[in-house]
């Protein structure tokens with residue numbers, strides 16, 4: 001195979017079954033987590049924190065900020081990104097269709113605002129916002145022992161931070 005230069009931020013990520021790695025050892029990350037649907041978002045936060053440890057992140061290098069709901073995640077994510085202190089941000093929330101006629105507005109603005117915060121600041125913001133039909137679907141996705149969407153979002157943030165760092169070095 002020709003000697004292509006490959007940038008793959010996931011290369012140094014540690015898989016679940018292996019022992020802890022060091023992909024995150026020199027990264028700083030902030031997690032912004034909604035309080036609405038707290039049981040579900042807290043399960044996602046547990047998964048994200050376990051992933052941070054598994055990837056060798058230090059406790060003092062991870063900041064947790066709480067938001068009232070998913071609608072408020074973008075503004076806090078943008079404020080955290082603008083500090084210049086963090087290599088990546090993870091936004092965690094859960095919007096359940098049955099809960100509200102506002103579903104489309106809350107979920108839509110969360111997605112749009114989180115993407116815009118990343119584009120405008122250049123800091124990756126992982127989209128860890130569940131949008132589900134009911135609580136059962138949300139729990140299945142949130143629980144670390146099941147789909148672990150919080151851990152997945154945290155690992156996406158690390159992968160993006162490492163890829164952007166390597167691109168900046170090229």
Ligand code: INI
Nearest residue numbers: 034036068069070071094095096099100
């Ligand atoms: N916020 C959520 O994070 N999830 C929801 O399902 C939800 N529902 O159902 O309304 C929700 N609403 C609150 C919203 O995010 C804001 O906090 C609120 O509108 C105040 O701005």
